[in-house]
Structures are given as C-alpha cells and as structure tokens.
Amino acid sequence: MVILFSAKVAEKHQQVLEGAYPKVQFHFCEGTLEASEYLNKATVYVTYGDDVDEELINQAPNLQWISVLSAGVERLPFELIKERGIRVTNSRGIHKVQMAEYTISMLLQVYRQEKYLMKNEQQNSWDKSLRMKEITGQTMVVLGTGAIGQEIARLAKAFRMKTIGVSRSGRAVEFFDETHTIANLKEVLPEADFLVSVLPSTSETKYLLTEEHFTFMKNSAVFLNIGRGDLVASETLLKAIKEGQLAHVVLDVFEEEPLPADHPFWQEEQVTITPHISGQSPNYMVRALAIFQDNLDKLISGDQDFINLIDPTRGY
Known part of the structure; x- marks a missing residue:
C-alpha cells in the first residue's frame, strides 16, 4: 500500500505513522508538484482538499481513498470520484x-x-x-x-x-x-x-x-x-x-x-x-491524523464503516 501526503505534516507525525504501519509505504510531500512523482502508485492520497482535480485523479489509477485533513471538500470533482468508486473522508468534528x-x-x-x-x-x-x-x-x-x-x-x-x-x-x-x-x-x-x-x-x-x-x-x-x-x-x-x-x-x-x-x-x-482562522488550533493535526489512522485501520482490515465518509452525490 502506498500512501501519498501532499498535506504538509511535521516530521514527528511522520515518524509516528511510519512506526505504526511498517508495511505501508509513505511518501510525505509538500504540495502537488512534489507529490506528482508518486501519484501513479498511490493507493491513498492525503490532502487539505484544494489540490484535487480531475487531472490529479486521472494520474492516480490505483487510488482508493482520498483523506482530506480539513472539513472543506467542495472543490473535489465528485462526478469522477463517484465514477471511479473512490472513497472520500474529511476531518469534520475536529474544529x-x-x-x-x-x-x-x-x-x-x-x-x-x-x-x-x-x-x-x-x-x-x-x-x-x-x-x-x-x-x-x-x-x-x-x-x-x-x-x-x-x-x-x-x-x-x-x-x-x-x-x-x-x-x-x-x-x-x-x-x-x-x-x-x-x-x-x-x-x-x-x-x-x-x-x-x-x-x-x-x-x-x-x-x-x-x-x-x-x-x-x-x-x-x-x-x-x-x-x-x-x-x-x-x-x-x-x-x-x-x-x-x-x-x-x-x-x-x-x-x-x-x-x-x-x-x-x-x-x-x-x-x-478575520482571515479564515477560526479553525486554527495547536491540536489540529493531532485530531486530524487520529481520524486518518482510524480510517486507515479500517481500510487495512476491510471494514467499510469509515469515519466522516463523504457522499459524492451530495458533496458532504
């Protein structure tokens, strides 16, 4: 399994994930340009949601799940996502x-x-x-x-x-x-x-x-x-x-x-x-990654009951 992060994650969080999932191949990148090198292999794409478009999805033939580390998913191309059967989750509740x-x-x-x-x-x-x-x-x-x-x-x-x-x-x-x-x-x-x-x-x-x-x-x-x-x-x-x-x-x-x-x-x-900062918190990433890990455990075990699963028809 290849998990690709375009969302910037601190090294301490990277080490926790790599230690918890030694059989998973992680690629931690900062932005789409750096992440594009690994898209063709990615099973999971972890993002803040603003970089996902049809072009990106078409470059990721093995993509099964898009994990959004924020609440906003309105920019995602849901028609293509539905057609491909890709799961989408967000981090609602952590704010x-x-x-x-x-x-x-x-x-x-x-x-x-x-x-x-x-x-x-x-x-x-x-x-x-x-x-x-x-x-x-x-x-x-x-x-x-x-x-x-x-x-x-x-x-x-x-x-x-x-x-x-x-x-x-x-x-x-x-x-x-x-x-x-x-x-x-x-x-x-x-x-x-x-x-x-x-x-x-x-x-x-x-x-x-x-x-x-x-x-x-x-x-x-x-x-x-x-x-x-x-x-x-x-x-x-x-x-x-x-x-x-x-x-x-x-x-x-x-x-x-x-x-x-x-x-x-x-x-x-x-x-x-105020400049869209009401959701800021020093605990933001810890909470977002906790949801990600819960869902990753479900993906590995075959459990279909993902947390914060988005309905592509409704867009939320």
Whole structure:
C-alpha cells in the first residue's frame, strides 16, 4: 500500500505513522508538484482538499481513498470520484472546540465594544461613553447542528442563551432548545439576537441567505459566518449593514479569499474581519491524523464503516 501526503505534516507525525504501519509505504510531500512523482502508485492520497482535480485523479489509477485533513471538500470533482468508486473522508468534528471558542469570543467582542476599547487605548483616549451589552440571556440561531454547531450551542448555554438550531433535517439535537428545517428559517429569524452559520458549501447552501432574510431580523442582531463565504453575497451583507438591518457582521470566510485589500468590507466599522482562522488550533493535526489512522485501520482490515465518509452525490 502506498500512501501519498501532499498535506504538509511535521516530521514527528511522520515518524509516528511510519512506526505504526511498517508495511505501508509513505511518501510525505509538500504540495502537488512534489507529490506528482508518486501519484501513479498511490493507493491513498492525503490532502487539505484544494489540490484535487480531475487531472490529479486521472494520474492516480490505483487510488482508493482520498483523506482530506480539513472539513472543506467542495472543490473535489465528485462526478469522477463517484465514477471511479473512490472513497472520500474529511476531518469534520475536529474544529468544534476552537470554532466554538472563536464564536463566543467574537460575540463578546461586539457586545463589549472591544474594537473601540483597543482603538481608544492606542489613541490614549479615556472614553467612558461606550455602551456595553450582555450576551447572557440572548437568543442564538445556529445554521448547522453538527459537531461545531452543537459545541457552540453548549457554550451558549453557559450564558443562559436560548438556542435554536436550523438544519436540513430539523431533527432534535442536544444543547438546542428548538430545531427547525432550513425551509422554516424565515420563521425563526425574528427571534435571533445572534445568527451564526457553520454551514458547508453545497448546492443547497450556496447563497442560501438573501436580502429578504435580513429584513426578518432585528436591526440589533449580529450575524457571524464561520462556515463558507458563498452562503451570502458580499453585496447583500454590505446592504444589510448600510441600511441598518444588522448591527454587526463577523466574517471569517468570504466569497473570495484572501479578501482583496480594496474590498469594501475593510472600510465598514460594523464588520469584523478575520482571515479564515477560526479553525486554527495547536491540536489540529493531532485530531486530524487520529481520524486518518482510524480510517486507515479500517481500510487495512476491510471494514467499510469509515469515519466522516463523504457522499459524492451530495458533496458532504
């Protein structure tokens, strides 16, 4: 078995894998160019997902499994993958701790006026006129009730928030007081003090939010997106802010990344921008490789019950 990594992995992790699987031939590369030398022999391709296209798959006739060390798989050529019968797994679930912490920290940042406090500190300005608010007791609507959404809701409960989950199925999930289907989203939006999206990018979620959705919301509401940038058009968000339909927007994901330096978002006081880092953690690779190893054990043993197996028809 030949396992090819295009995802950069620290030497200490390489040594652990080689020691645990002495009969497996590993090739640890940094990027597609270096990895291309071994594609024709690779049984397993380990990647962050952004380098997999039809050309790469066609160069790998022995490929059985693509292991993505991130959650995002929207760029993969699923028609060819389905045709070839190649398994795809991702690392969803490993981001829940850090992304939930990010969410709460950003909501506190907005309500406790931290942007302005830091600005005043830099300008030596003793300004006690800032109006602070409390996130405790507010209502949070979370788009996406998987591992990340559940952890966000769990932390929200520490602040005694009402938590409403919205998902494709609308099934009941722990830590949510209510759950609804996406089809009923407009019915719950008026309750939201905080609207948080952790949705992936799929055919069902692309540009799901429209101008109309924001007209249903309180003008004091905060919208936070840590899912994917194509959930809502940038122009729609800018209009909602400029027309006072939202009080603040926190964005970690964008339609175009990196966000261009001349993008209007940078100039908006009521927009907080972070460079797609809500999933960063010193424990990221350890968690991702734990899932990879569990699935590798299944591949070796013939077990078909892979963790985080992606349905190529749905793309998630």
